Amino acid sequence: MIRAEHLAKRYGDTVAVDDLSFQIETGKVTGFLGPNGAGKSTTMRLMLGLDRGVGATTYDGKALRDYRRPPQVVGMLLEAGAFHPTRTARNHLRVLATAGAIPAARVDEALDAVGLLHVSDRRPGKFSMGMSQRLGIAAAILGEPKYLILDEPANGLDPEGIFWLRQFLKGYAARGNAVFISSHLLAELAQLVDDVVVIGRGKLIASTSMRELIASRSPGRVFARTAHERQFEDLLAQHALVYERVGDDGFTIAGVTTDDISRLAFEGRIPLLELTSRAGSLEGVFLELTEGAEEYRSGINTKG
Amino acid sequence: MLTLRAEFRRLFTLRSAYAIPLLALAVTAALAFYLAGWYATPQDLHDPGFLATQVASPLGIVVVFGALLSILLMTHEYRYNTIMYTLMSANSRSKVLLAKIVVVTAFALAFTVTVDVLSLVASYLGARIVQGHALVPQTIDVGDLLWRTLVFGWGYAIAGLVLATLIRNQVGTIVTVFLLFGPIEGILDAVLGHNALYLPFTALGNVLKSKTTNTVLLPVSPGRAALVFAVDIAIGWMVAWMLFLRRDASS
Numbered sequence: 001m002i003r004a005e006h007l008a009k010r011y012g013d014t015v016a017v018d019d020l021s022f023q024i025e026t027g028k029v030t031g032f033l034g035p036n037g038a039g040k041s042t043t044m045r046l047m048l049g050l051d052r053g054v055g056a057t058t059y060d061g062k063a064l065r066d067y068r069r070p071p072q073v074v075g076m077l078l079e080a081g082a083f084h085p086t087r088t089a090r091n092h093l094r095v096l097a098t099a100g101a102i103p104a105a106r107v108d109e110a111l112d113a114v115g116l117l118h119v120s121d122r123r124p125g126k127f128s129m130g131m132s133q134r135l136g137i138a139a140a141i142l143g144e145p146k147y148l149i150l151d152e153p154a155n156g157l158d159p160e161g162i163f164w165l166r167q168f169l170k171g172y173a174a175r176g177n178a179v180f181i182s183s184h185l186l187a188e189l190a191q192l193v194d195d196v197v198v199i200g201r202g203k204l205i206a207s208t209s210m211r212e213l214i215a216s217r218s219p220g221r222v223f224a225r226t227a228h229e230r231q232f233e234d235l236l237a238q239h240a241l242v243y244e245r246v247g248d249d250g251f252t253i254a255g256v257t258t259d260d261i262s263r264l265a266f267e268g269r270i271p272l273l274e275l276t277s278r279a280g281s282l283e284g285v286f287l288e289l290t291e292g293a294e295e296y297r298s299g300i301n302t303k304g
Numbered sequence: 305m306l307t308l309r310a311e312f313r314r315l316f317t318l319r320s321a322y323a324i325p326l327l328a329l330a331v332t333a334a335l336a337f338y339l340a341g342w343y344a345t346p347q348d349l350h351d352p353g354f355l356a357t358q359v360a361s362p363l364g365i366v367v368v369f370g371a372l373l374s375i376l377l378m379t380h381e382y383r384y385n386t387i388m389y390t391l392m393s394a395n396s397r398s399k400v401l402l403a404k405i406v407v408v409t410a411f412a413l414a415f416t417v418t419v420d421v422l423s424l425v426a427s428y429l430g431a432r433i434v435q436g437h438a439l440v441p442q443t444i445d446v447g448d449l450l451w452r453t454l455v456f457g458w459g460y461a462i463a464g465l466v467l468a469t470l471i472r473n474q475v476g477t478i479v480t481v482f483l484l485f486g487p488i489e490g491i492l493d494a495v496l497g498h499n500a501l502y503l504p505f506t507a508l509g510n511v512l513k514s515k516t517t518n519t520v521l522l523p524v525s526p527g528r529a530a531l532v533f534a535v536d537i538a539i540g541w542m543v544a545w546m547l548f549l550r551r552d553a554s555s
Contacts, residue, residue, distance in 0.1 A: 099310030099393030
């Protein structure tokens with residue numbers, strides 16, 4: 001488990017991170033959300049000891065400096081393009097492998113995993129954004145660390161790359177590791193993360209499971225379709241359920257789950273043609289949570 | 305040890321680690337050959353200390369290449385943000401800095417010895433081929449020559465590394481080294497008078513000068529000048545080390 005406690009960082013008069021505490025559990029992917037300028041990158045740098053600030057971060061109860069070989073404990077991607085442009089991709093990883101006491105064979109394995117093995121002897125100065133990002137991911141996973149801290153890893157990746165990244169990170173966490181990932185691609189993150197940490201203006205807004213976050217902020221809604229609209233409407237009225245008619249045969253029912261409606265329809269002997277959950281989106285919840293905590297705000301109303 | 309090995313690998317996987325020394329050696333050979341072949345007078349060639357004198361001349365110029373490489377070793381880290389990986393790879397920032405000092409020292413010593421040897425050979429060939437006659441038997445105090453040139457070569461490289469650690473910006477550091485080396489210490493020399501011998505680059509210059517290379521009476525012996533430089537650089541390192549430990553890992 002990663003435990004971040006009372007992290008704080010100031011730049012002059014500006015508070016970048018303000019008494020931030022949360023924890024990241026193994027076996028899960030934890031999303032790190034916040035508007036631009038919320039302090040996500042600074043928090044990650046504080047967690048890794050790259051920036052000097054207040055507070056402490058422990059990995060399985062120990063500070064990173066207490067591990068003999070930190071690259072085998074935590075892998076990170078904080079910035080795509082963090083490599084020397086004329087040092088080949090393979091040599092870049094070889095340097096990291098040497099420093100972290102990581103077997104040399106892992107270099108080609110990591111490059112293969114991110115699909116860069118065929119360009120491993122090329123200088124990365126001319127890599128595309130996506131290729132640079134893949135090289136950064138290769139560097140992060142090089143030591144097969146228990147913890148991955150990734151800042152916007154999907155930036156610049158093509159759809160295949162994003163799909164690969166999602167599968168890879170899910171699999172990585174499922175093997176008992178922990179992945180802490182920040183991204184502005186909320187739809188993508190919604191498919192990936194188990195837990196979320198939301199911050200705004202450097203302060204913690206929420207730290208909970210994804211399911212609980214969405215459930216707490218947007219009461220469940222269910223869409224049902226039936227050819228027996230009249231009986232179904234009566235049934236909903238009998239149970240004092242709030243609903244809306246959608247089209248000729250559709251209903252959107254508030255405050256219930258698909259299980260509830262399925263049971264009711266069965267008891268009322270009303271066959272359903274369709275029954276789906278209309279839970280709130282991560283995007284909607286995020287916008288609601290971070291309203292007023294944005295550093296930069298467009299003139300467009302995002303409340304929808 | 306791993307940090308040190310990684311630091312050597314970091315250096316030797318850089319193109320500039322080969323290009324800069326090669327350029328420096330080409331300049332050394334050309335300069336030594338020219339100085340002995342065309343610039344030296346017949347009286348010079350009859351001086352038994354001629355070759356020893358010749359070693360210092362090219363080194364005084366190409367030493368900036370050694371300083372440049374040590375600057376790049378540090379400032380590339382900040383320019384390309386690889387410092388994140390470097391600091392993350394070790395559990396102590398001091399280990400990282402120590403590894404860089406060892407690598408720069410090893411490089412500077414090897415580089416200086418190579419320049420010394422090449423200067424001697426090129427000077428000898430210059431005298432033989434261009435001037436057309438052999439030098440009189442030469443007297444070279446190898447020990448004296450070696451320690452003074454090694455301190456001089458290492459001094460520039462390590463001073464470059466100190467400034468790079470302090471400034472972190474590549475262009476800023478290079479400009480600062482050249483300004484300190486040239487105009488700034490030049491002006492301070494004029495202002496401080498005799499006390500200018502305590503300035504780091506002036507001290508290094510005094511290490512290289514000796515009775516065989518400079519007939520002007522020196523304000524300090526090479527040994528004392530080396531001591532002055534050691535104190536200067538130790539003060540510089542105390543500040544640089546503290547900042548390296550305490551600053552954020554970004555430029």
